[in-house]
Amino acid sequence: MTAVVAQDEFFAAAGPRPRRVSAARIGVYCFLIGAALFFALPLYVMVVTSLKDLGEIRLGNIFNWPAELTFEPWIAAWSSACTGRTCEGIRPGFFNSIKITVPSVILSIIIAAINGYALSFWRFRGANFFFGLLIFGAFVPYQVVIYPLIIFMREVGLFATLPGIIIVHTIFGMPILTLLYRNYFSSLPEELFKAARVDGAGFWAIFFRVVMPMAVPISIVAVILQVTGIWNDFLFGLVFAGRDNMPMTVQLNNIVATTTGTRAYNVNMSATILTAAVPLAVYFISGRWFVRGIAAGAVKG
């Protein structure tokens, strides 16, 4: 019997091989769908909770779709939720976070790109030692350097100021970003650099006209890493930003921690989603690049 089938196939086989659904494949899909649901569930709970009023939340059916849709919690979270004595919502934090993130990202990327360029093309004496030192910095726990850094910032008069927190983010982004750029530039052919030197381009001309135009992909990765990293930062914001520049994450914590009477779960959920919206948007818009960024930054995780 099987011999007959095999022979039929032997003569019939032509063109593309027919696709068959095997048990293993079904298993793989089941597992993947299950895993996706598992990770999506908390987000679902957050979204539905943020759309319910407090009375409905008290019933405790956290998985239920809201009986009556309300956007009040979102508005409250944005503009009127209380943090301590002020009741302005999370809005000031959002703008503070932008004021911190945008300059920090730009500054750290420019410096890191120049670092990586100098380290991979202009092999100065001690370049490897310098690079090693910089990479070592990536493995020093933040907590260890916070206190000395506070003292330093106080002494130069930048503690609890916007430039202060920007400098801190720039410094702490430096090891991983330099590594990123150096490794990327090292993969570019050295002959390109030699050709530019024969053509008479100097340090800056090669950087701006030859190297940076080729560094667009890695720069996108760097922007993603830095935007998500700095936006999600809580510790540095809390310590270095100062009362007037509290980033959104700190503001969120204050909102969640401030309770007057009952805990407003729906407002807390809305505020959390609003805070996470920027990194989430970055993930969704640039998924492909983000995976690359994770792969490139795998050393640090």
Next chain:
Amino acid sequence: MAQVKINKLGVSFGALQVLSDLDIEIEGGEFVVLLGPSGCGKSTLLNAIAGLLDVSDGQIWIDGRNVTWEEPKDRGIGMVFQSYALYPRMTVEGNLSFGLKMARVPKAEIARRINAAAELLHIDKLMKRRPSELSGGQRQRVAIGRALVRDVRVYLFDEPLSNLDAALRTELRVELKRLHQELSNSTMIYVTHDQVEALTLADRIAVMHGGIIQQFDKPRNIYHRPGNLFVAGFVGSPKMNFLDGRIEERSGERAFVSDEVTQPLNGYAFAGNVRSGTPAKLGIRPEHVRIDPDQGMYDADVELVEPMGAETVVWCNAVGHTISLRLEGDVALEGQKRLRISFPGERLNLFDAASGVRL
């Protein structure tokens, strides 16, 4: 006419001394090929001439100027690289004009030079394209064009054809030779490990090995009168056949003697005086081994026949060695298991067994 003169050049990477005490003098308008196996220092020498490497010793003179401490752009050189090294984010036009813009050449002059180079290299229709939209041959043409527009006297080529397929390589090789004839007053220094390129292109070839120039001579002499064992073994494919033995003088006639052969040396032009009993190596190129059914001196058992179209290479077992013969393309050897061969004296190469120097 730009002469290139290297005096006692030394280059080292850390503790590794790649070149030391190297002298070479290249005439203006000459096409010189630096030939050697990988790691012989030929690319290092070229990069040192270009100014892309710091030298640890010696001087480099180009066109009567000591350029040892000058930047690459001030040396009056143009360079073409193996990987083309075109700026990927610029169009062909951008690539060609980049160096001129850096040197602040007036716009009209840039346009004139680009057009001249594009026409010479047949790339005038590609000016608006990016390098990624070009084929390998077109890319290398653009790379050559980028060197040409610099309007210099010395052009350096670092294995420019090695990344191309065989047919394109032959085509561009011919074009390079034509280019050198058209730009008759420009000096070209060309690095390659491909001996066919070296033999066809060069006015003179410098064969390098271990950081030392083994022989600097016309292609004809490199091939037919190799100066030492390394050159003899490196140039030519299949390799020259070698036998070990010694030179002996018998009744006024000198001969090469080993356990298997006694080869008379009449017709061989000795480079100097050779004492009887000197240990020596005898070399003969595959195409110089003669099949001689009547007066052949040695028996050769045919092991393998490689028909290559234009020629046939026959591998035989003779005089205790594997000997290769290069014959006509349509030679008929079917059924011939044993040949009689001889080594014509005027075609032999003799080297001192100890020093490797030609005798």
